[in-house]
Amino acid sequence: MPTFVRQRSVIFVVLIASVTIGIVLRFVNLDTMIYWGDEVYSSIRIFGYTTQEIYQTVAHGQPIPATVLQQFQQVGRHHNLGDTIRTLAIEDAHITPLYFLVARLWAMLFGSSISSIRSLSALFGVALLPAVYWLGIELFKQRRIALCSTALVAIAPVQLLYAQEARMYELWVLLIVITGATLLRAIRRPSWRSWGGFSLMLSASLYSHFLAAIPLAGYGLYTVVLHYRNRPILKRFLLSSTIGILSFCPWIWVFLMRQVVEQEDGTQKPFSLIEAVKNWFSLFRRLFIDVNTTVSGSSLIAAIALVVISGFCLAIVDLAIYRLRQETPMAVWLFIGLLIFGLPMSLFGESLHGVLPSRYLLPSYVGLQLAIGYLIGSRLTHNNAVRRWIWSSSLVALVTIGLISCASNVQANTWWNKGFSECNPATAAIINQSPRPLVISDGTGGPFFDHGLSNIISLARLVKPTTQFQVTLEPNYLDLDQGNFSDRFIFTPSDNLRQWLVSQYGKNMSPVLKLTHPYRGSDICLWRLSDAGFALANDAAATNSRRDAVPSHPQSPN
Incomplete structure (x- = not known):
């Protein structure tokens, strides 16, 4: 018995320490990781700027300092909270506004x-x-299981990754979990106050992300299946849900009235069964271990x-999913099962093209962590000392693996989820070695969202303020014969710009940095234009100019 009590105390300390x-x-190290293109667009929307405003200011083909690009990442003198909503409604109506409004107020207070x-x-x-602890208590009625689940969420690498990113996903999963807990509480202790709380959280969840509709639909299915004979609960649930959904109708109207423009983001891949399997393997592996590498890229x-x-x-x-189904009542396993499988099943088609991001599965991860929390937490008090030791060791192993991954993550300056911005830190280090650099690039020209432009702004945050950028949307009109620059770099050019530069400068463009994954049709993210190539192009242009300037001889009269 003393050994058992001592072991329980050690496990309790491990769980509290993990949290x-x-x-x-x-x-x-919140500012260590690269502020990548999607986060750049978060700031653009938070501070009420439109893509067209940015085009007019920076994409005119003239050299501008990095500080001009950086101005779209801070509060503007002429942009207020209303502009935050307006720009979302005009250019990003498919993104719900709650996070951006809260972030705007946050920035007004803290910078x-x-x-x-x-x-x-x-x-x-x-x-x-x-x-998560509250939801665990509502489901299992055991603090030990709830604490195990909470500890697993606390040290999960994928949860930490999005808790350090300026995007809406952590707010989204938070509201989904709270909405689930308020629903279970309202069912357990029905009162108009409890159901009012559920209605409020349902509305907030919808305003946090459109994908909230999927787990919320799962909550609805759960309530109907379990309580279809309990008319008072069913009535209150339907009324509360209706109020919550009606409160979201204004943004549904904004979404339906939006201007639809088809844009190619360059991330769609052809179907590949192998890639789909690898994608799903990586998606669930990152719940426990994430060292920013793959099997093929490792020793x-x-x-x-x-x-x-x-x-x-x-x-x-x-094992956790199997034991959950076998050992818990339907009120428990159905709730967690819908939370786990709702999003993956709804988004399965996306994964077949290898483009399903892990951020879309954050609520599913919480469901898995609740299931694993039950599996381990319910066995930490097993009568068999050997089994108790096995499950205690399994918990310590999971915690250790998670902490190693998290420690690696917070020290890095880029990670797999930074996508097309992954090479920006290395690019900035090279550019900053030049005394008078010019960075040449182009946007995609998308009317509402321009990932090329957002990546340029991401780079502008890392280089010296005096670094000059020459940004265009029309490469044929790009004039590079401006300024006295020590180096000319070409950063993630589009196919059009790259072809135009090759036609002008030929073999004098040398690749400098490679990407892990191709972006904008190339696996090279940084090129250097040699002075020789620039001089040759200028000589050719001058020769053509002189030839065009020779006056034609007048014809002799007959």
Whole structure:
């Protein structure tokens, strides 16, 4: 008995320490990771700028300093909270406004620096932990299981990753979890106050992300299946849900009235079964281990270790789902099952093209962590000492793997989720070595969203303020014979710009940096234009000019 009590105390300390470390890690090195293109657009929307405004200011083909690009990442003198809503309604109606309004108010209080903007997501990430604990209590009625689930969320690498990103996803998963907890509480202790709280949280969830509709529909299915004979509960649920949905109708109207423009983002891939399997494997592996590498990109020993650890983690997931179904009442396993599988099943088609981002599965991850929390937490008090030791060791192993991944993450300046901005830190380091650099690039020209332009602004945050940028949407009108620059760099050019530069400068364009994944039709993210190539192009242009300037001889009269 003393050994059993001592073991329980050690496990309790491990769980509390995991939660505490997870909270601290969410605020560590908030400004270290690259502020990538999607986060740049978050700031653009938060501060009420439109893509067309940015085009008019920067995409005219004339050299401008980095500070001009950076001005769209801070509060503007002539842009207010209303502009935040207006620009979303005009250019991004498919994105709901709650996060951006809260972030605008946050920036007014704490500033627009990277740390300030990201700290809001970190705060949502911290709030997620007590929300998960509350949901665990509502489901399992055991603090030990709820605490296990909370600890797993706290040290999950994928949860930490999005808790340090200036996007809406951490607010979204927080509200989904709170909405689920308020629903269970309203069913357990029905009162108009409880159902009013559920209605309010349902509305907030919808305003946090359109994808909230999927887990919320799962909550509805759960309530109808379990309580279709309990008319008072069913009536209150339907009334509360109707009020919550009606409150979201204004933004539904904005969405339906939006101007639809087809844009190619360059991320769609052809169908590949192998890629789809690899995608799903990576999606669930990152719930436990994420060292920003793949099996194919690792050494043999590292690849074997990654496969073994991933296999252990996936085995835990499979066993957790199986035991949850076998050992818990329908009121528990149905709720968690719908939370786990609702989003993956709805978005399965996207994964077949290898483009399903892990951020869309954050609520599913919480469902898995609740299932694993039950599997381990319910066995920490097993009468058999050997089994108790096995499950205690499994918990310690999962916590250790998660903490190693999290520690690696918070020290890095880029990660797999930074997409097309992954090479920006290395690019900036090269550009900053030049005394008078010129960075040449172009936007996609998209009327509402321009990932090329957002990536340029992301780079502008990293280079010296005096670095000059020459940005265009029409490469044929790009005049490079301006200014006295020590180096001319070409940054992630489009196919059109790259072809135009090759036609003008030929072999004098040399690749400098490669991407892990191709972007804008190339795996090269940085090129250098040599002075020789620039001189040759200028000589050719001058020769053509002189030839055009020779007057033609007048014809002799007959």
